[in-house]
Amino acid sequence: MVYFVGAGSGAADLITVRGQKLLTEADVIIYAGSLVNPEHLEIAKPGCEIHDSASMTLEEVIEVMKRAEGEGKMTVRLHTGDPSIYGAIREQMDLLDEGGIYYDVVPGVSSAFGAAAALKAEYTLPDVSQTVIITRMAGRTPVPEKEEISLLAAHQATMVIFLSTGLLEPLRERLLAGGYQKDTPAAIVYKATWPDEKVFRGTVDTLPQMAKENGITKTALILVGDFLGDSYERSKLYDPAFTHEFREASKTES
Structure with missing residues (x-):
């Protein structure tokens, strides 16, 4: 199983609870070393195999995933921010599809x-x-x-x-x-x-x-x-003069 995990925008505690849990359970972590906060790696379990993808090609990344899958290991592919924004995950997922390898995506704070x-x-x-x-x-x-x-x-x-x-x-x-x-x-x-x-x-x-x-x-x-800037209109949602599904507009006093 491969998990694409969004590491969040920088601060180590901005990763999701789900993403953090997966990091503690992973047998293999492939992380974007030029961008991901290295503090995330401190919670990896003993013996976890860690790869910095900054110097790797797509094919090399996939090869690590395939080898881990063949050995029955769980892989976390750790991306900066949210993996759906400039994360280059589609090409990875397509190759995993071709190889019949199941994966999931965990969003992160962009x-x-x-x-x-x-x-x-x-x-x-x-x-x-x-x-x-x-x-x-x-x-x-x-x-x-x-x-x-x-x-x-x-x-x-x-x-x-x-x-x-x-x-x-x-x-x-x-x-x-x-x-x-x-x-x-x-x-x-x-x-x-x-x-x-x-x-x-x-x-x-x-x-x-x-x-x-x-x-x-x-x-x-x-x-x-x-x-x-400094100019904007007040939100209608909390405007006392605005009626919506959960609240009637306040009646003005005569």
Whole structure:
């Protein structure tokens, strides 16, 4: 049996209870060494076989899984954040399907949500944005043409931009071309929820400057949108003048 487990956004105690339990039971752990907090490995049982996938190919990872399966061992494939976001798990699952190996997926806390917590922000503010776009800039790995940053920026929704810290100059230009104003609020969150987390606030125009002045070149998220501003409408759910399934609107006194 193979379990794909989301390790969470950084802090060791942000892994799910289920994921933590599986780590204590695993016979083999394959973890993304360049990103996953090594504290997770401290709870592995004695004799657990541990592999750092940072230097491994897909085929090498699958070979370890197949060998463990043949020996009747349980494997945990430990991914950073939530494995469904830039986790490259589909290609692993397809090869396991071909080999007739059963697997399960345990979700985790994405750094997208760790960053919101660091900012003490809400992505979906009434009358500001009800949509969150999770994306990245095209770099050595391309993105589909229809998902070019300026096209997504045209929606003026909340944007959470991964894997783009080293591309902030072109990112700024694409955001502006898409319709964001220079003074649109923006932030950089470095290593969200890790002990050395850092938060920098500014605007779309100052994104490259913020990163340069603070030496941020990787392992950071870019957050863009008016959800970082001060104006929003109150939620209808808790508005005393709003009726819904569980509460009648309060009557105003004459």
